Amino acid sequence: MNKHADWRPGRTGQDDRSGITVRAATVTYRNGHTALSDASFTIPSGTITALVGVNGAGKSTIFKAIMGFVRLAKGEISVLDMPVNAALKKNLVAYVPQSEEVDWNFPVLVEDVVMMGRYGHMGPLRRAKKADREAVDKALARVNMTEFRHRQIGELSGGQKKRVFLARALAQDGWVILLDEPFTGVDVKTEDQIIALLRDLRDEGRVMLVSTHNLGSVPEFCDQTVLVKGTVLAYGPTAETFTEANLEQAFGGVLRHFMLNNGAKHEPPNPVGIFSDDERPLIFRDGVAQKRDEDGKAEGER
Numbered sequence: 001m002n003k004h005a006d007w008r009p010g011r012t013g014q015d016d017r018s019g020i021t022v023r024a025a026t027v028t029y030r031n032g033h034t035a036l037s038d039a040s041f042t043i044p045s046g047t048i049t050a051l052v053g054v055n056g057a058g059k060s061t062i063f064k065a066i067m068g069f070v071r072l073a074k075g076e077i078s079v080l081d082m083p084v085n086a087a088l089k090k091n092l093v094a095y096v097p098q099s100e101e102v103d104w105n106f107p108v109l110v111e112d113v114v115m116m117g118r119y120g121h122m123g124p125l126r127r128a129k130k131a132d133r134e135a136v137d138k139a140l141a142r143v144n145m146t147e148f149r150h151r152q153i154g155e156l157s158g159g160q161k162k163r164v165f166l167a168r169a170l171a172q173d174g175w176v177i178l179l180d181e182p183f184t185g186v187d188v189k190t191e192d193q194i195i196a197l198l199r200d201l202r203d204e205g206r207v208m209l210v211s212t213h214n215l216g217s218v219p220e221f222c223d224q225t226v227l228v229k230g231t232v233l234a235y236g237p238t239a240e241t242f243t244e245a246n247l248e249q250a251f252g253g254v255l256r257h258f259m260l261n262n263g264a265k266h267e268p269p270n271p272v273g274i275f276s277d278d279e280r281p282l283i284f285r286d287g288v289a290q291k292r293d294e295d296g297k298a299e300g301e302r
């Protein structure tokens with residue numbers, strides 16, 4: 001028996017079993033473009049990990065490799081200590097896509113999208129059983145979308161669509177959940193709801209890998225960070241990885257980066273660095289990334 005056959009509930013919180021391990025992975029697309037070379041990182045289970053880097057850095061390519069959508073030219077990936085194919089067969093990997101990847105004109109109801117998460121649990125005829133319907137109900141309730149269940153997916157707002165796809169991942173009962181830019185086009189309230197849900201999922205022992213340009217939120221809710229730029233530049237606990245020096249390396253001149261000096265009277269000077277890649281800026285004080293409080297204020301602003 002696989003020594004990690006007991007990856008499911010009952011074993012909650014972070015532990016030393018590997019969630020995702022990528023070893024020296026290289027991906028070359030059919031047009032000959034190598035989007036990722038020699039990338040390596042490892043994420044423990046029971047964690048939320050940020051995948052951070054400029055546009056085109058290779059974040060979606062990493063997702064596609066973990067989903068088995070693209071072939072590795074070199075290297076290997078394991079999920080929950082299994083080869084990717086074995087984890088996919090067991091329905092353990094769920095994917096929440098970027099909005100642009102979805103054809104919103106496709107006429108399908110919200111509850112049908114969420115039911116798609118159950119397909120891997122059904123027989124070849126895809127006949128939903130009671131357990132499938134219950135999983136859909138529970139998932140919709142968990143993302144506060146029950147009242148929208150009979151709406152066409154294309155009629156929803158950006159944030160509501162994101163929540164539906166999150167519900168699909170929950171209905172699937174994926175143990176590793178990949179979220180491609182879940183906060184793009186989402187208001188702060190919905191973002192906070194999504195973050196609260198991800199924290200609950202982490203506490204259940206699941207593994208979340210989240211690509212985001214929302215740098216200001218990363219220190220707040222991601223335990224681990226992977227910095228990407230054609231390869232993996234750095235990975236590990238956010239407090240150690242999400243540093244000004246690493247971000248400069250990952251983003252170079254692309255980030256808007258301001259250094260303020262808060263008052264000549266302060267000796268030695270107490271520099272404030274502000275990094276902005278998207279809506280919510282990341283603020284460093286004395287080299288330490290600041291977390292927001294519940295009102296959205298950074299430490300020191302309160």
Ligand SMILES: Nc1ncnc2c1ncn2[C@@H]1O[C@H](COP(=O)(O)OP(=O)(O)OP(=O)(O)O)[C@@H](O)[C@H]1O
Pocket residue numbers: 029030031033034035053054055056057058059060061062
């Ligand atoms: N199907 C493909 N064929 C060829 N090249 C591709 C393909 N998909 C992506 N690329 C290229 O691979 C590189 C990495 O792309 P990827 O989509 O992984 O970046 P990303 O970090 O997710 O970017 P973004 O933040 O814009 O979503 C880019 O240079 C991109 O143009």
